[in-house]
Amino acid sequence: MEKKLPDVIKDLKEKYPRIEVSEQTITLSAEDLLPVMQELKENYGFNYLSNLTAADYPAEKKGKGDDNEAEDNGEMEVIYNLTSINENCFLTVKTRVSRKEPELPSVFPVWGGANWQEREVYDLFGIVFTGHPNLKRILLTDNFEGYPLRKDYQWVGGRK
Amino acid sequence: MEVTNDKGMPMPSELKRLVHFASLEKVLNVARAHSIWPLGFGLACCAIEALMGTNGPRYDLSRFGYEVMRPTPRQADVMVVAGTITHKSAPFVLRLWEQMAEPKWCIAVGSCAISGGPFVDSYFVVPGARELIPVDVYVPGCPPRPDAVIDGFLKLRAKILDPKVVEL
Numbered sequence: 001m002e003k004k005l006p007d008v009i010k011d012l013k014e015k016y017p018r019i020e021v022s023e024q025t026i027t028l029s030a031e032d033l034l035p036v037m038q039e040l041k042e043n044y045g046f047n048y049l050s051n052l053t054a055a056d057y058p059a060e061k062k063g064k065g066d067d068n069e070a071e072d073n074g075e076m077e078v079i080y081n082l083t084s085i086n087e088n089c090f091l092t093v094k095t096r097v098s099r100k101e102p103e104l105p106s107v108f109p110v111w112g113g114a115n116w117q118e119r120e121v122y123d124l125f126g127i128v129f130t131g132h133p134n135l136k137r138i139l140l141t142d143n144f145e146g147y148p149l150r151k152d153y154q155w156v157g158g159r160k
Numbered sequence: 161m162e163v164t165n166d167k168g169m170p171m172p173s174e175l176k177r178l179v180h181f182a183s184l185e186k187v188l189n190v191a192r193a194h195s196i197w198p199l200g201f202g203l204a205c206c207a208i209e210a211l212m213g214t215n216g217p218r219y220d221l222s223r224f225g226y227e228v229m230r231p232t233p234r235q236a237d238v239m240v241v242a243g244t245i246t247h248k249s250a251p252f253v254l255r256l257w258e259q260m261a262e263p264k265w266c267i268a269v270g271s272c273a274i275s276g277g278p279f280v281d282s283y284f285v286v287p288g289a290r291e292l293i294p295v296d297v298y299v300p301g302c303p304p305r306p307d308a309v310i311d312g313f314l315k316l317r318a319k320i321l322d323p324k325v326v327e328l
Contacts, residue, residue: 140284153283
């Protein structure tokens with residue numbers, strides 16, 4: 001990669017006008033995810049996916065009546081932290097999925113290391129990564145019910 | 161002075177000093193109590209204190225004869241449950257315990273092994289080792305100091321020598 005990070009981001013914005021960019025972050029939609037990631041790896045030297053995580057943003061409750069509806073309506077954000085080992089620079093890529101149908105293409109074909117990280121996000125947030133070779137729970141047991149890092153996850157018990 | 165045995169028969173004086181009578185179980189318990197072999201098995205941070213710190217040269221559990229860490233449960237006498245038991249690790253904790261040969265004992269080290277500790281309200285933590293296996297000695301602390309772990313071993317020694325010490 002000959003270009004510095006601001007130029008990379010500028011380049012990408014020209015190629016993919018739909019993405020939102022800021023100093024070190026790119027925010028994009030699910031359909032742009034794979035092409036942009038592939039491009040970042042092949043043309044810009046981001047050869048290492050250092051972290052993949054998610055965050056839950058349920059819609060705010062308007063009144064007492066619409067509890068369930070509000071919880072379903074929010075969004076979840078999936079965050080990719082990319083590293084270029086050769087150039088020693090870092091880039092954050094964010095994308096959002098709806099809480100009702102949390103589905104996103106897997107970046108496993110781009111970085112093999114996404115395998116377990118996507119399983120962890122699936123395990124704790126319930127986001128389905130299509131095209132993942134082995135999408136099953138990784139930290140919790142297979143018969144566990146619910147996705148505990150979602151904001152609306154309720155659990156009572158433990159103490160005896 | 162003539163030395164006699166407890167029935168009043170004369171006997172050589174060295175014999176009085178060297179020969180003692182006891183039930184076999186009691187003799188075995190003396191041997192067991194002074195060479196408890198722990199299973200080399202740790203679940204979380206307490207294992208650093210209870211197994212490594214206590215076994216290291218500074219606290220030197222070997223002084224008491226308990227330093228032979230066994231890598232297989234079939235040769236171990238005591239399971240030191242040191243750390244948080246999650247629902248995922250519960251099956252193999254139980255399995256290791258069942259693979260240990262009798263007589264066997266269990267020491268629960270630290271808040272997590274006693275009751276789930278600070279993680280008791282978590283969705284994936286077993287509230288204490290006693291949910292799975294019978295515990296002989298509890299060593300409180302988060303984590304307990306190696307001195308406390310040694311004291312736990314000595315408490316276990318007292319219990320093995322005389323099981324009545326734990327009766328209320």
